[in-house]
Amino acid sequence: MTDPQLAAVISERRKLINLAYRLLGSLAEAEDVVQETYTRWYSLSEEQRQEVVAPGAWLTTVASRICLDLLGSARARREQYVGEWIPEPIPGRSEWLDGSYAADPADRVTLDESISIAFLVVLDSMTPAERVAFVLHDVFRYSFAEVAEIVGRTPAACRQLASSARRRIQSSQEPSSEERADVVRDFKRAWETKDIEALIGLLDPRAIATADGGGLALAFLDPISGGEQVARAWMEIAARSPEITLLERTVNGQPGLVAQLDGVIVSVYAFDVSDGRITRIWAIRNPEKLRPWTAG
Numbered sequence: 001m002t003d004p005q006l007a008a009v010i011s012e013r014r015k016l017i018n019l020a021y022r023l024l025g026s027l028a029e030a031e032d033v034v035q036e037t038y039t040r041w042y043s044l045s046e047e048q049r050q051e052v053v054a055p056g057a058w059l060t061t062v063a064s065r066i067c068l069d070l071l072g073s074a075r076a077r078r079e080q081y082v083g084e085w086i087p088e089p090i091p092g093r094s095e096w097l098d099g100s101y102a103a104d105p106a107d108r109v110t111l112d113e114s115i116s117i118a119f120l121v122v123l124d125s126m127t128p129a130e131r132v133a134f135v136l137h138d139v140f141r142y143s144f145a146e147v148a149e150i151v152g153r154t155p156a157a158c159r160q161l162a163s164s165a166r167r168r169i170q171s172s173q174e175p176s177s178e179e180r181a182d183v184v185r186d187f188k189r190a191w192e193t194k195d196i197e198a199l200i201g202l203l204d205p206r207a208i209a210t211a212d213g214g215g216l217a218l219a220f221l222d223p224i225s226g227g228e229q230v231a232r233a234w235m236e237i238a239a240r241s242p243e244i245t246l247l248e249r250t251v252n253g254q255p256g257l258v259a260q261l262d263g264v265i266v267s268v269y270a271f272d273v274s275d276g277r278i279t280r281i282w283a284i285r286n287p288e289k290l291r292p293w294t295a296g
Helices: 006-010 013-024 026-044 046-051 056-081 117-124 130-141 144-151 155-172 181-191 194-202 227-240 285-296
Strands: 203-212 246-251 252-263 264-274 277-284
Touching: 013 026, 013 056, 013 117, 013 130, 026 056, 026 194, 026 285, 056 130, 056 144, 056 203, 117 130, 117 155, 117 264, 117 277, 130 144, 130 155, 144 155, 181 194, 181 227, 181 246, 181 252, 181 264, 181 277, 194 203, 203 227, 246 264, 264 285
Parallel strands: 203 277
Antiparallel strands: 246 252, 252 264, 264 277
């Protein structure tokens, strides 16, 4: 018998992917969460499914609670992660590959200000409850009463959680600017020409560079602090890998760079820019996190 709610349930897939990715910072984990959510839906009896007045709300609640559980165990999992952990980067819409991985539009993440690597890094510093409350309310516009049912707190407590999270976001946000693309382009040019003075000039004196190789790719394990130190590190990278090709690409909705070796993307670089200078660089080299960029 055909499920009369099938169309409504399937139509929620993209929203669930977007929600889970923002909560977890991993597209691979987001896909697993959505799969588990649908498994639980179809584990219900037909009578139970018919009793669900709003399938979309039911799916969102289940997915959010699965994410909340995963976030609760993330700290222990991160302790075993090799080096620094950076959220999984997402290509721009025009840069998704044509292969099976990205062929389904429902699997694509909507790119907006709530998806930048800088934004996700701040989210990752929050408690699981703060993160879920903030994303559900401020990004997906759920009421605090609805958030309370999902998080298992009172609406007032959820309001406080979201407010605390919002202060962190607002203190870290930078205004968007076309200047960002120009700065990244200048960084690419200076890196390619091995112009260390130009690189130092483009980097904030307090700039920080963080790499994520996950123990699966060569990467510096600890963050590098200081504009001059970061510039020297990038000179070393250029000297060690002269055959690398750098390309300008959209990374999580922001201007970024990718490094290609023999036509295969081996690194993705995201940037945070303030007052015309780069303040943060995130270098993602873990091949498991580059799946959307390399799957064919």
